Structure formats: structure tokens, C-alpha cells
Amino acid sequence: MSSSPAELVRQFHLAFGLDARGTPTEVSPALAAHRGELLAEEAAEVAEVAVSGPLDRLAHELADVVYVAYGTALVHGIDxxxxxxxxxxxxxxxxxxxxxxxxxxxxxxxxxxxxxxxxxxxxxxxxxxxxxxxx
Ligand SMILES: [Mg+2]
Incomplete structure (x- = not known):
């Protein structure tokens, strides 16, 4: 079993019935906006802990950004x-x-x-x- 972020996030999307496309596709504006908001929330959480830490929070929030970014790519069918x-x-x-x-x-x-x-x-x-x- 692959443990690449793309594969892990695909498993998550399939398990929870979230969108997953196999070809790059423009999605509905509502869905695109929702994904953008999720990513902005996670990026803001990185900014909160970037300087003051603690380091485990920074690691967690960085991973959240990557996870949500891969999820957003998957929603749009982007490899x-x-x-x-x-x-x-x-x-x-x-x-x-x-x-x-x-x-x-x-x-x-x-x-x-x-x-x-x-x-x-x-x-x-x-x-x-x-x-x-x-x-
Ligand atoms: Mg987070």
C-alpha cells in the first residue's frame, strides 16, 4: 500500500464520500470556494503557530495544509x-x-x-x- 500523501488523501475522500476526480476539471463555484476556504483556514493556523510554536503544533498544521491541498487537487482531478x-x-x-x-x-x-x-x-x-x- 502506498503511503504517499496523494494516496492517503484519496483513501480519506473515498471513505467519507468526498469528491474525487480523475481528470482535471473545473468544478462548481460553490465547491471551488469551499475548498479554497478550507485551505485558507489551515494556512491561517500555520501562520498562528509559525513563530511561537510549539513545534508539534507547527508540524500538525503544516501537515493539515498539505493534506487539504492534496484533497483540493483531488476534488479538481489534478495529479x-x-x-x-x-x-x-x-x-x-x-x-x-x-x-x-x-x-x-x-x-x-x-x-x-x-x-x-x-x-x-x-x-x-x-x-x-x-x-x-x-x-
Ligand atoms: Mg489545522
């Missing part, structure tokens, strides 16, 4: 692992072929000349997404 892989691919292009890292004075990693932006629409199209198409 989030594939999207994360594309974001990672893009982020790694911030490292030049010479291994040089461009940083701002405050330490933020800058996009170098070899940077490639993530192509999330292409990832979703590979998953069967038809932009603006009927579900």
Missing part, C-alpha cells in the same frame, strides 16, 4: 505530484550549469539566465485537461 515535479524541475533551473547560485543580498535565490518557468498548463493537458472545456 498534484506531477505538478510538484514540474515546479521542482523549474526551481532547479535556478542553478546554472556552472553550479553558480545567484542570490539577492537577503539570501533569496534568484532566477538566473538559465531559469525555465514551470509549464503547469502542459502538465494538466497531459492529465487530460481541456482548458475552458466542458467537464
Amino acid at each position: 498534484l505530484d506531477a505538478v510538484i515535479a514540474e515546479i521542482h524541475r523549474s526551481n532547479m533551473t535556478k542553478l546554472g550549469p556552472d553550479g553558480q547560485i545567484a542570490r539577492r543580498a537577503d539570501g533569496k535565490v534568484l532566477k538566473g539566465e538559465h531559469y525555465e518557468a514551470p509549464d503547469v498548463p502542459a502538465v494538466l493537458r497531459r492529465q487530460g485537461w481541456v482548458p475552458g472545456g466542458a467537464a
Whole structure:
């Protein structure tokens, strides 16, 4: 049995009769808003404990954010692992072929000349997404 977040969250959605789609789909505005609110609530809980902790609360709330984010992706039929892989691919292009890292004075990693932006629409199209198409 896989213990990836995507699989665990799928089990939860199936067990509780929550929406789960297999193809990227625009859902009803009410459902989309509901998912957005759930995620905002969890993000706010992270912000509450981010500085003062305790660390177990931070760990809990971070996990809640990821869990709800995977759930929201599942509701919309998005394979989030594939999207994360594309974001990672893009982020790694911030490292030049010479291994040089461009940083701002405050330490933020800058996009170098070899940077490639993530192509999330292409990832979703590979998953069967038809932009603006009927579900
Ligand atoms: Mg929470």
C-alpha cells in the first residue's frame, strides 16, 4: 500500500464520500470556494503557530495544509505530484550549469539566465485537461 500523501488523501475522500476526480476539471463555484476556504483556514493556523510554536503544533498544521491541498487537487482531478515535479524541475533551473547560485543580498535565490518557468498548463493537458472545456 502506498503511503504517499496523494494516496492517503484519496483513501480519506473515498471513505467519507468526498469528491474525487480523475481528470482535471473545473468544478462548481460553490465547491471551488469551499475548498479554497478550507485551505485558507489551515494556512491561517500555520501562520498562528509559525513563530511561537510549539513545534508539534507547527508540524500538525503544516501537515493539515498539505493534506487539504492534496484533497483540493483531488476534488479538481489534478495529479498534484506531477505538478510538484514540474515546479521542482523549474526551481532547479535556478542553478546554472556552472553550479553558480545567484542570490539577492537577503539570501533569496534568484532566477538566473538559465531559469525555465514551470509549464503547469502542459502538465494538466497531459492529465487530460481541456482548458475552458466542458467537464
Ligand atoms: Mg489545522
